[in-house]
Amino acid sequence: MRILVVEDDKDVAGFVVRGLREAGHVVEHADNGRDGLFMAASESFDAVILDRMLPGGIDGLKILETLRGQKNSVPVLILSALAEVDERVKGLKAGGDDYLTKPFAFAELLARVEALARRGKTEGPVTKLVVEDLELDLLSRQVKRAGQKIDLQPREFRLLEYLMRHAGQVVTRTMLLEGVWDYHFDPQTNVIDVHVSRLRQKVDKPFPVPLIQTVRNAGYMLRAERA
Amino acid sequence: MFRSAGVRFAVVYALLLAASAAALALFLWWSTAGLLDRQTETAIRADAQGLSERWEEGGLPALVLTIDERLSGNVDDDAVYLLTNARMQRVAGNLAGWPSIVREPDTWYELPVQRAGILSLALVWRYDLPGGYHLLIGRDVQVRAQLRRLLTDALLWALVIVAAMAVAGALIVRSLLRRTLANVSTTANAIAAGDFAQRVKLSGRGDEFDQLAEVINDMLDRIGRLMDGVKQVSNAIAHDLRTPITRARARLEEASLRASSPEALRAAIDRATADLDGIVAVFQALMRISEIEAGSRRSAFATLDLAPPLADLAELYGAVAEEKGVTLSADIPERLPAHGDRELIQQAVANLLDNAVKFSPPGGTVRLQARPAAAGVEVLVADQGAGIPPEDLKRATERFFRGESARSTPGAGLGLALVQAVAQLHGGTLRLEDAAPGLAATLSLPAPEEPAHG
Amino acid sequence: MMSLTRSYGAAGLALSVMAGFAVTPPSVAGQTAPVMVTSDTPQYCLHLLDQVSELMRLAPAPPPEVTSLSTAGQRMCGQGHTRGGIMRLRRALVLLKEHSLPP
Numbered sequence: 068m069r070i071l072v073v074e075d076d077k078d079v080a081g082f083v084v085r086g087l088r089e090a091g092h093v094v095e096h097a098d099n100g101r102d103g104l105f106m107a108a109s110e111s112f113d114a115v116i117l118d119r120m121l122p123g124g125i126d127g128l129k130i131l132e133t134l135r136g137q138k139n140s141v142p143v144l145i146l147s148a149l150a151e152v153d154e155r156v157k158g159l160k161a162g163g164d165d166y167l168t169k170p171f172a173f174a175e176l177l178a179r180v181e182a183l184a185r186r187g188k189t190e191g192p193v194t195k196l197v198v199e200d201l202e203l204d205l206l207s208r209q210v211k212r213a214g215q216k217i218d219l220q221p222r223e224f225r226l227l228e229y230l231m232r233h234a235g236q237v238v239t240r241t242m243l244l245e246g247v248w249d250y251h252f253d254p255q256t257n258v259i260d261v262h263v264s265r266l267r268q269k270v271d272k273p274f275p276v277p278l279i280q281t282v283r284n285a286g287y288m289l290r291a292e293r294a
Numbered sequence: 295m296f297r298s299a300g301v302r303f304a305v306v307y308a309l310l311l312a313a314s315a316a317a318l319a320l321f322l323w324w325s326t327a328g329l330l331d332r333q334t335e336t337a338i339r340a341d342a343q344g345l346s347e348r349w350e351e352g353g354l355p356a357l358v359l360t361i362d363e364r365l366s367g368n369v370d371d372d373a374v375y376l377l378t379n380a381r382m383q384r385v386a387g388n389l390a391g392w393p394s395i396v397r398e399p400d401t402w403y404e405l406p407v408q409r410a411g412i413l414s415l416a417l418v419w420r421y422d423l424p425g426g427y428h429l430l431i432g433r434d435v436q437v438r439a440q441l442r443r444l445l446t447d448a449l450l451w452a453l454v455i456v457a458a459m460a461v462a463g464a465l466i467v468r469s470l471l472r473r474t475l476a477n478v479s480t481t482a483n484a485i486a487a488g489d490f491a492q493r494v495k496l497s498g499r500g501d502e503f504d505q506l507a508e509v510i511n512d513m514l515d516r517i518g519r520l521m522d523g524v525k526q527v528s529n530a531i532a533h534d535l536r537t538p539i540t541r542a543r544a545r546l547e548e549a550s551l552r553a554s555s556p557e558a559l560r561a562a563i564d565r566a567t568a569d570l571d572g573i574v575a576v577f578q579a580l581m582r583i584s585e586i587e588a589g590s591r592r593s594a595f596a597t598l599d600l601a602p603p604l605a606d607l608a609e610l611y612g613a614v615a616e617e618k619g620v621t622l623s624a625d626i627p628e629r630l631p632a633h634g635d636r637e638l639i640q641q642a643v644a645n646l647l648d649n650a651v652k653f654s655p656p657g658g659t660v661r662l663q664a665r666p667a668a669a670g671v672e673v674l675v676a677d678q679g680a681g682i683p684p685e686d687l688k689r690a691t692e693r694f695f696r697g698e699s700a701r702s703t704p705g706a707g708l709g710l711a712l713v714q715a716v717a718q719l720h721g722g723t724l725r726l727e728d729a730a731p732g733l734a735a736t737l738s739l740p741a742p743e744e745p746a747h748g
Numbered sequence: 749m750m751s752l753t754r755s756y757g758a759a760g761l762a763l764s765v766m767a768g769f770a771v772t773p774p775s776v777a778g779q780t781a782p783v784m785v786t787s788d789t790p791q792y793c794l795h796l797l798d799q800v801s802e803l804m805r806l807a808p809a810p811p812p813e814v815t816s817l818s819t820a821g822q823r824m825c826g827q828g829h830t831r832g833g834i835m836r837l838r839r840a841l842v843l844l845k846e847h848s849l850p851p
Contacts, residue, residue: 150578151585152637170574222609248606252641253575261613284564365787366799367845369838371831374785388787406782410831413782 068092068113068184073103073130074146075121079169083116086173087180100125107134112141113184116176119147119158128161135162142183146171174285178237185236196231198289201270201278203231212274222247223266230279230289239286263287304467308460315456319449327445330438334417335402338431341373342421345431349423357429358386372434374407374416380426389430396420396430405432415439474503478510490518520587535576542569579708586638586715595720600630600664600671603640608662611647619656622647625663632671632739634720639739642716645709646675646735653679653733670722670740678732687726713737788834793825796837803844811847814840 070087074080075098087094095112097103100121107115107130119127131143143165145158150168158166164186165179196203200213208224210217219227229246230238240259244250263279271277280288341364348360361375365388376387384391389407396403399420407416418432477495484492493514494507542565549562608624615622632639643662650660658678665672682690691714710724713735717724722739786792800818804810817840824833 150581170570172571248610249603250606250610250640250644251637252644253578258610258614261617262610265613366796366838367842368787369835369842371788371835371838388785388792390784390786393783407785408782409785410788 068181069095069111070180070184071095071097071103071107071110071112071115073097073100073107073115073121073127074118075099076118082173083176086177090177099123100127100130104130104133107141108137108139114180115141115143116180117143117145117163119145119149119154128158131158131161131163142186144176144180144183146176172239172284174237174282175239175241178239178242178285181236182233182238182242185233196228196234198231198234199276199278200274201231203228210270212270215273217269219266219269222262223269226262226266227270230287234289237282237285237288242286298468299471303471304460304464307463307467308456311460311463312453312456315452319445319452323442323445327438327441330435330441331417334433334435334438338417338419338433342419342429342431345429346421354385354425354427361386371409374405374418374430374432374434376428376430378428380428382428385427387430392428392430393418404435407434409434477503478507481510485514490514490521535573538569538573542566542573545569576708579712583708583712583715586712586719594635595633596636597631597633598636600632600636600639600673601626601628603636604630604643604662604664604673607640607643607647611644611651611660615651615654615660618651618654620651620654621659622651623659623661625661625665627665630664630666630671633741634739635716638716638719642713642737643673643675645713646673646737649709650675650677650679650733650735653677653681655679658732667738670738673737673739674734675737676729676732676734678729681728681731681733682726684728687728690726691724710735788831790825790830793821793830793833793837796834796841797822797825800837800840800844803841803848807844807848811843814843814847817843 070092072080072083072087072094074083074096077098080096080098084094084096095106095110097106100123102123103117103121104125117127117130121127121130127145127147131145134141134143143163145163145166146169147154147158147166148169155166155168164183167176167179194204194206196205202211203224204210205228210219210224210227225247226243229243240257241253243259243263244252267277267279271279278290280290282288345357345360349357352359357377361377364373365375374387374389376389376392377385378392379385382392393403393405396405396418399422401420403418403420405416405418407414414434414436415438416432417435418430421429421431423429474497481492481494493511496504496507498504545562546566549559549566553559553562604626605624608622608626612622612624647660647662654660654677660678661674661676663674663676691710710726714724717737717739720739722737725736725738727734727736797818800814804814804818817836821833821836821840824830824836826833
């Protein structure tokens with residue numbers, strides 16, 4: 068994917084750019100607001116990582132407002148040291164798609180950016196999600212693996228649906244809490260792990276190939292088709 | 295000078311006074327001297343009417359005779375007549391000659407006259423008669439002139455007095471205002487200099503200044519509480535956060551000096567990262583609590599149904615409880631209308647549930663019960679664990695407070711502080727009671743003041 | 749606050765000026781010499797006395813005040829108190845005229 072990183076701090080920018088390139092993406096970098104706006108507006112990217120505090124007179128939010136004003140709907144992830152809830156709301160209201168506060172774990176950033184970019188490319192409403200031999204029917208709310216019916220609680224269904232929609236991508240615990248439980252805080256205990264392990268009992272354990280993978284220091288991933 | 299509010303008030307007062315005095319003087323003039331004027335004019339006109347009738351009846355001789363008669367009967371000695379022919383020669387009347395200033399007919403003239411050596415003033419009117427005769431009729435208006443002079447003098451004196459009163463008033467009003475405001479400003483100065491226990495004194499009259507003083511005192515109380523909160527945090531940071539920071543630092547230093555392999559180094563770095571994350575989480579929670587206490591989120595309040603988010607939380611923590619062998623029983627009504635910030639309430643209840651599950655023994659039960667109450671909504675989270683000893687109950691909601699029994703479990707001790715902050719922001723309360731055994735935490739949220747719309 | 753002060757000030761000033769104008773005399777002619785009134789001279793006194801005498805002769809029984817007034821008036825005129833004398837003579841005349849009017 069083509070990703071634009073607009074960040075003025077050299078260390079953070081280097082860290083992010085290198086990490087993204089290692090993950091196989093094409094990355095462009097701007098270290099001030101004016102260049103960032105120019106590049107975002109003139110080239111096409113799959114996602115933009117935008118810092119809020121930028122030198123050059125144009126800050127992150129202004130860039131965002133300008134892009135949206137030009138009907139540019141590129142997915143934007145806002146990176147900010149401003150962690151208050153009001154700032155988060157401000158950022159999302161200005162047109163941001165996701166908001167990550169510093170300091171952040173790189174795995175979290177990668178997972179979210181990839182999820183954002185993928186989101187921009189959906190092909191329209193689907194009625195069925197299929198990964199390998201796992202089938203999830205959104206209309207009848209039924210799950211089948213290798214032809215066998217799996218009985219899931221409503222919340223477990225939602226959890227599996229989220230993982231399948233992000234198949235092949237890293238999904239962090241925070242993303243799961245937000246996407247499945249609509250809970251926006253970081254609980255100290257690993258409540259998510261318990262739910263995922265229950266899901267695994269039903270979806271993976273009775274079958275030869277485990278689909279739900281744990282990604283160390285990041286979260287989980289539902290494995291997509293083998294290449 | 296005009297920046298002083300006291301002087302401004304005084305100036306307004308003085309001008310009002312001047313305006314009222316002027317209005318009064320004008321009215322007085324109109325009703326006295328003005329009245330005299332009108333009376334004199336009416337008398338002269340009536341006189342003229344009478345004389346003209348005589349003229350029509352009997353011509354010149356009759357007029358001359360009438361004038362003479364009138365003069366003879368003028369006991370008040372205030373009438374002035376003069377009848378001249380076309381050549382301005384006197385025919386009848388009591389004026390020596392035609393006054394030069396009386397040139398036009400049908401106009402009032404004020405004529406200085408001399409009576410027996412005394413200067414006086416007469417109001418006269420000229421009539422032109424057929425045959426070229428000119429008739430002058432008038433009355434003495436010396437009285438009016440004197441009255442006018444009297445009123446002018448009085449007015450001028452009044453203006454002087456008003457000016458003096460204005461200056462005095464200005465000084466009095468300014469000192470009055472200063473004295474009342476001095477109370478507030480001395481207190482403010484004392485506080486600015488650092489004596490935070492000062493409060494504005496109330497005069498006890500219950501007037502607007504007292505109300506202002508009360509508002510200021512309330513504000514000072516609140517600032518005092520916030521400052522205490524900050525002090526608390528600084529102390530807590532000094533005490534409780536240096537430990538993980540020191541630990542992380544020590545680990546890194548040791549790894550740097552004595553690590554034997556790349557894997558050991560990597561492990562040390564990973565642990566240090568985890569430590570740092572932990573510290574950041576504590577700071578985030580602290581900031582959150584401060585944010586909540588500062589009240590900035592109150593504007594995001596809305597009317598909402600608490601039942602779904604509470605059910606979600608019960609389900610979220612239900613799995614964790616099950617893993618530990620603890621039963622989570624949830625008693626939530628179909629609909630639970632409330633007023634507030636959904637995310638904050640969620641986080642508060644989550645903290646309570648987290649604590650309850652964490653401290654519950656295997657086989658125990660954690661109860662989550664929500665119901666509408668007389669004044670809003672009540673959410674109860676009760677566990678059967680070790681509970682909080684009675685002497686610690688009061689301090690449990692302090693930041694970083696961890697009872698002796700809890701020292702071994704992970705956590706920074708901020709959970710209850712956050713719940714307390716959320717309760718306070720909503721104008722509600724957090725009650726901690728001994729559930730014998732265990733802890734029962736009740737979060738009470740009041741209903742909004744006005745009835746919800748829609 | 750200041751605009752209020754200004755409007756009050758203007759009103760007060762206007763009223764004071766108006767009062768001032770009302771109070772000063774309208775057309776005070778320049779320093780003209782005052783006109784002499786001729787009805788306060790000794791000659792006028794005699795003129796009035798003649799009238800009084802005439803009426804007293806024609807009147808049947810004059811009231812006593814008339815006599816005292818005319819006597820006093822005559823005396824005062826003779827002593828130089830012209831205005832006082834003229835006033836008494838005029839009063840006497842007025843009383844006489846009233847008296848001689850047909851009932």
